[in-house]
Amino acid sequence: MWTQEIIDMLIQGIGETLYMTIGSTVLGYAFGLPMGVLLAVTDKDGLKPNAAVYKVMDVVANIVRSVPFLVLLILLIPFTKFIVGKSYGSTATIVPLTIAAIPFVARMVESSIKEVDAGVIEAARSMGASNMRIIVKVLLVEARTSLITGSTIAIGTILGYSAMAGAVGGGGLGDIAVRYGYHRYQMDIMIVTVILLILLVQLFQTVGMYLASRLDKRK
DSSP: OOOHHHHHHHHHHHHHHHHHHHHHHHHHHHHHHHHHHHHHHHSTTSSSOOHHHHHHHHHHHHHHHHSOHHHHHHHTHHHHHHHHSOSSSHHHHHHHHHHHHHHHHHHHHHHHHHTSOHHHHHHHHHTTOOHHHIIIIIIHHHTHHHHHHHHHHHHHHHHHHHHHGGGGTOOHHHHHIIIIIISSOOHHHHHHHHHHHHHHHHHHHHHHHHHHHHHOTTO
């Protein structure tokens, strides 16, 4: 049962899962971080309140987050095919994973920034700092521990989404679990893929919490 071919397939599955997870997390933060900052800044208690902008961003984030990932994955098939030329495989899966990650990341960033002590912001303002400087030098710096903790949660969630994508040929460990564990009733392979997914989540969790602890100025 455990031939070299199966072992190679699992190794490839780990590689594809990491590729999808890290790739979509990076892209998710590339778009989600600015969106989260904008949500925090334009809120009624933010640096520059703007009800219209906040409402639009809030509604968009809520709508995307309300759609179950598997449904979103299917809805985005035409868009995914337009972007990468196909709707299956690990590269194609990064597209819906990124779309799902953006509002999730944005909410995590918004929450982290809102935790920053208002006194620190007022001190920066009294020194004549511009809003952009406050965002870059104060908000993001003061919220860095919370941001890293949030990124740890985000990457674990995205890893779980990548496994779900296996149900529609998304590649990675999820695809192996579906093809062998579900369709072929090979429960041993199913159990191994689940264990590998748990280990990957624990790895990201451990690294993330270690970095957050090292950057926590309260210690």
